[in-house]
Amino acid sequence: MRRWNVHIEPGDVIIEMGSVVIAILLALAVNGWQEHVHQQEALHENVASIVHELSFNQGALVALAQRHTAAAKAIDAKVAASFGRDESLTFDQFYTFFEQIAPKGLGRLSLHDAAWQVAQSDPSMTGMPDAERLRIAEIYDEQSYLTDSYGRLVARLEGANQSNFFELLTDMDLEFGDVRAAESELLRNYAEEIPRLRHAYGLAARVP
Numbered sequence: 001m002r003r004w005n006v007h008i009e010p011g012d013v014i015i016e017m018g019s020v021v022i023a024i025l026l027a028l029a030v031n032g033w034q035e036h037v038h039q040q041e042a043l044h045e046n047v048a049s050i051v052h053e054l055s056f057n058q059g060a061l062v063a064l065a066q067r068h069t070a071a072a073k074a075i076d077a078k079v080a081a082s083f084g085r086d087e088s089l090t091f092d093q094f095y096t097f098f099e100q101i102a103p104k105g106l107g108r109l110s111l112h113d114a115a116w117q118v119a120q121s122d123p124s125m126t127g128m129p130d131a132e133r134l135r136i137a138e139i140y141d142e143q144s145y146l147t148d149s150y151g152r153l154v155a156r157l158e159g160a161n162q163s164n165f166f167e168l169l170t171d172m173d174l175e176f177g178d179v180r181a182a183e184s185e186l187l188r189n190y191a192e193e194i195p196r197l198r199h200a201y202g203l204a205a206r207v208p
Contacts, residue, residue, distance in 0.1 A: 039123070039124045039127055040124075040127065042122060042123075042124035043122075043124040043125065043127045043128060044201055046115070046118070046119040046122055046124060046125060047119075047128070047197055047201045047203070048201070048203055049115035049118070049119070050115045050116055050119060050136060050197070051194055051197050051198060051201075051203055052115070053112050053113070053114065053115040053116065054139065054190060054193070054194055055190075055194055056112060057111045057112055057143065057190070058187065058190040058191075058194065060109055060110075060111070061109065061111070061183060061186065061187060061190070062187065064109050064183075065180070065183045065184070065187060068176075068179070068180055068183065069180065072176060072177070072180060109147070109150065111143040111146065111147055113140050113143065113144075116136065116137075116140050132200075135193060136193070136197075138189075139186070139189050139190070139193060142182065142185065142186045142189065143186065145182060146179070146182045146183065146186055149175075149178070149179045149182060150179065152175070153172060153175055153176065153179065156168070156172060156175075
Protein backbone atom coordinates (compact mmCIF):
# COMPACT_ATOMS: atom_id res chain seq x y z
CA MET A 1 0.00 0.00 0.00
CA ARG A 2 1.47 3.29 -1.12
CA ARG A 3 1.44 6.24 1.18
CA TRP A 4 1.33 9.75 -0.11
CA ASN A 5 3.41 12.17 1.78
CA VAL A 6 1.89 15.62 1.41
CA HIS A 7 3.84 18.43 2.87
CA ILE A 8 2.04 21.75 3.22
CA GLU A 9 4.06 24.79 4.00
CA PRO A 10 2.53 27.09 6.64
CA GLY A 11 3.16 29.99 4.34
CA ASP A 12 0.97 28.42 1.61
CA VAL A 13 -1.93 28.07 4.06
CA ILE A 14 -1.60 31.69 5.10
CA ILE A 15 -1.52 32.81 1.47
CA GLU A 16 -4.63 30.74 0.62
CA MET A 17 -6.51 32.03 3.62
CA GLY A 18 -5.45 35.56 2.83
CA SER A 19 -6.65 35.17 -0.76
CA VAL A 20 -10.06 33.95 0.41
CA VAL A 21 -10.39 36.81 2.88
CA ILE A 22 -9.38 39.36 0.26
CA ALA A 23 -11.88 37.91 -2.23
CA ILE A 24 -14.68 38.12 0.34
CA LEU A 25 -13.76 41.67 1.26
CA LEU A 26 -13.65 42.68 -2.40
CA ALA A 27 -17.06 41.10 -3.00
CA LEU A 28 -18.52 42.92 -0.01
CA ALA A 29 -16.97 46.18 -1.18
CA VAL A 30 -18.42 45.74 -4.68
CA ASN A 31 -21.86 44.90 -3.28
CA GLY A 32 -21.69 47.90 -0.97
CA TRP A 33 -20.67 50.16 -3.82
CA GLN A 34 -23.48 48.85 -6.03
CA GLU A 35 -26.00 49.33 -3.24
CA HIS A 36 -24.74 52.88 -2.70
CA VAL A 37 -25.11 53.61 -6.41
CA HIS A 38 -28.65 52.23 -6.43
CA GLN A 39 -29.54 54.30 -3.36
CA GLN A 40 -28.15 57.44 -4.97
CA GLU A 41 -30.08 56.77 -8.18
CA ALA A 42 -33.31 56.23 -6.23
CA LEU A 43 -32.71 59.39 -4.21
CA HIS A 44 -32.09 61.36 -7.40
CA GLU A 45 -35.34 60.04 -8.91
CA ASN A 46 -37.30 60.92 -5.78
CA VAL A 47 -35.92 64.45 -5.67
CA ALA A 48 -36.64 64.90 -9.38
CA SER A 49 -40.26 63.86 -8.79
CA ILE A 50 -40.57 66.20 -5.80
CA VAL A 51 -39.12 69.13 -7.75
CA HIS A 52 -41.47 68.47 -10.65
CA GLU A 53 -44.43 68.29 -8.26
CA LEU A 54 -43.48 71.49 -6.44
CA SER A 55 -42.94 73.26 -9.77
CA PHE A 56 -46.43 72.28 -10.87
CA ASN A 57 -47.87 73.54 -7.59
CA GLN A 58 -45.91 76.76 -7.92
CA GLY A 59 -47.34 77.48 -11.37
CA ALA A 60 -50.89 76.77 -10.24
CA LEU A 61 -50.57 78.91 -7.13
CA VAL A 62 -49.02 81.85 -9.00
CA ALA A 63 -52.07 82.07 -11.26
CA LEU A 64 -54.51 81.72 -8.37
CA ALA A 65 -52.73 84.23 -6.14
CA GLN A 66 -52.87 86.83 -8.89
CA ARG A 67 -56.65 86.44 -9.14
CA HIS A 68 -56.97 86.59 -5.36
CA THR A 69 -54.93 89.79 -5.19
CA ALA A 70 -57.27 91.48 -7.68
CA ALA A 71 -60.34 90.16 -5.85
CA ALA A 72 -58.99 91.33 -2.49
CA LYS A 73 -58.67 94.91 -3.70
CA ALA A 74 -62.32 94.93 -4.74
CA ILE A 75 -63.44 93.39 -1.45
CA ASP A 76 -61.35 95.77 0.65
CA ALA A 77 -62.79 98.73 -1.22
CA LYS A 78 -66.35 97.51 -0.72
CA VAL A 79 -65.85 96.87 2.99
CA ALA A 80 -64.31 100.32 3.47
CA ALA A 81 -67.07 102.04 1.52
CA SER A 82 -69.85 100.11 3.25
CA PHE A 83 -68.67 100.50 6.82
CA GLY A 84 -71.09 102.56 8.89
CA ARG A 85 -73.70 103.07 6.22
CA ASP A 86 -74.38 99.81 4.42
CA GLU A 87 -74.15 97.23 7.16
CA SER A 88 -77.27 95.31 6.19
CA LEU A 89 -76.39 93.25 3.16
CA THR A 90 -78.57 90.69 1.47
CA PHE A 91 -77.14 87.26 0.80
CA ASP A 92 -77.11 88.01 -2.95
CA GLN A 93 -75.00 91.11 -2.31
CA PHE A 94 -72.73 89.20 0.03
CA TYR A 95 -72.17 86.40 -2.47
CA THR A 96 -71.53 88.88 -5.25
CA PHE A 97 -68.59 90.31 -3.34
CA PHE A 98 -67.04 86.86 -3.01
CA GLU A 99 -68.01 85.30 -6.32
CA GLN A 100 -64.63 86.27 -7.76
CA ILE A 101 -63.05 84.01 -5.17
CA ALA A 102 -65.19 80.95 -4.56
CA PRO A 103 -66.24 79.92 -8.08
CA LYS A 104 -63.01 81.00 -9.75
CA GLY A 105 -60.33 79.43 -7.66
CA LEU A 106 -60.71 79.36 -3.92
CA GLY A 107 -61.11 75.79 -2.76
CA ARG A 108 -60.60 74.48 -6.29
CA LEU A 109 -56.81 74.44 -6.28
CA SER A 110 -55.23 71.02 -5.88
CA LEU A 111 -51.69 71.25 -4.51
CA HIS A 112 -50.18 67.85 -5.22
CA ASP A 113 -48.20 65.81 -2.68
CA ALA A 114 -48.08 62.31 -4.20
CA ALA A 115 -44.33 62.44 -4.96
CA TRP A 116 -43.59 63.44 -1.37
CA GLN A 117 -45.77 60.65 0.03
CA VAL A 118 -43.93 58.08 -2.11
CA ALA A 119 -40.51 59.49 -1.22
CA GLN A 120 -41.13 59.33 2.51
CA SER A 121 -41.48 55.54 2.38
CA ASP A 122 -38.35 55.08 0.23
CA PRO A 123 -35.17 54.06 2.16
CA SER A 124 -33.07 56.10 -0.26
CA MET A 125 -34.34 59.28 1.38
CA THR A 126 -32.12 58.55 4.37
CA GLY A 127 -29.30 59.69 2.10
CA MET A 128 -30.73 63.19 2.07
CA PRO A 129 -29.45 65.58 4.77
CA ASP A 130 -31.89 65.99 7.65
CA ALA A 131 -32.07 69.75 7.23
CA GLU A 132 -32.97 69.33 3.57
CA ARG A 133 -35.75 66.84 4.30
CA LEU A 134 -37.08 69.19 6.96
CA ARG A 135 -37.27 72.11 4.53
CA ILE A 136 -39.20 70.02 2.03
CA ALA A 137 -41.52 68.70 4.74
CA GLU A 138 -42.24 72.26 5.88
CA ILE A 139 -43.24 73.27 2.36
CA TYR A 140 -45.67 70.39 2.10
CA ASP A 141 -47.05 71.30 5.52
CA GLU A 142 -47.61 74.86 4.28
CA GLN A 143 -49.44 73.46 1.26
CA SER A 144 -51.70 71.44 3.52
CA TYR A 145 -52.39 74.45 5.72
CA LEU A 146 -53.29 76.59 2.71
CA THR A 147 -55.63 73.94 1.32
CA ASP A 148 -57.35 73.68 4.71
CA SER A 149 -57.68 77.47 4.84
CA TYR A 150 -59.36 77.51 1.43
CA GLY A 151 -61.75 74.86 2.68
CA ARG A 152 -62.66 76.87 5.78
CA LEU A 153 -63.42 79.98 3.76
CA VAL A 154 -65.54 78.11 1.25
CA ALA A 155 -67.44 76.40 4.06
CA ARG A 156 -68.19 79.75 5.66
CA LEU A 157 -69.36 81.16 2.36
CA GLU A 158 -71.58 78.18 1.61
CA GLY A 159 -72.94 78.08 5.15
CA ALA A 160 -73.72 81.79 5.45
CA ASN A 161 -77.13 82.21 7.04
CA GLN A 162 -76.78 85.33 9.16
CA SER A 163 -79.15 88.24 8.74
CA ASN A 164 -76.24 90.67 8.93
CA PHE A 165 -73.91 89.61 6.15
CA PHE A 166 -71.75 92.70 6.52
CA GLU A 167 -70.30 91.32 9.76
CA LEU A 168 -69.55 88.02 8.06
CA LEU A 169 -68.07 89.86 5.10
CA THR A 170 -65.65 91.79 7.30
CA ASP A 171 -64.65 88.60 9.15
CA MET A 172 -64.00 86.78 5.89
CA ASP A 173 -62.10 89.77 4.57
CA LEU A 174 -59.65 89.37 7.46
CA GLU A 175 -59.43 85.60 6.95
CA PHE A 176 -58.85 86.12 3.25
CA GLY A 177 -55.97 88.43 4.16
CA ASP A 178 -54.41 85.58 6.15
CA VAL A 179 -54.87 83.24 3.20
CA ARG A 180 -53.16 85.66 0.86
CA ALA A 181 -50.26 85.98 3.32
CA ALA A 182 -49.96 82.18 3.39
CA GLU A 183 -49.96 82.13 -0.42
CA SER A 184 -47.15 84.68 -0.53
CA GLU A 185 -45.07 82.75 2.01
CA LEU A 186 -45.52 79.47 0.15
CA LEU A 187 -44.61 81.09 -3.17
CA ARG A 188 -41.48 82.55 -1.57
CA ASN A 189 -40.45 79.10 -0.32
CA TYR A 190 -41.12 77.56 -3.74
CA ALA A 191 -38.91 80.21 -5.34
CA GLU A 192 -36.07 79.45 -2.93
CA GLU A 193 -36.23 75.67 -2.60
CA ILE A 194 -36.95 74.53 -6.16
CA PRO A 195 -33.82 76.12 -7.72
CA ARG A 196 -31.73 75.00 -4.74
CA LEU A 197 -32.79 71.38 -5.19
CA ARG A 198 -32.23 71.54 -8.94
CA HIS A 199 -28.71 72.82 -8.38
CA ALA A 200 -27.89 70.37 -5.57
CA TYR A 201 -29.01 67.31 -7.56
CA GLY A 202 -28.10 68.43 -11.05
CA LEU A 203 -31.68 68.62 -12.29
CA ALA A 204 -32.52 70.52 -15.44
CA ALA A 205 -35.44 72.91 -15.29
CA ARG A 206 -38.51 71.62 -17.06
CA VAL A 207 -42.03 72.81 -17.65
CA PRO A 208 -44.43 71.13 -15.18
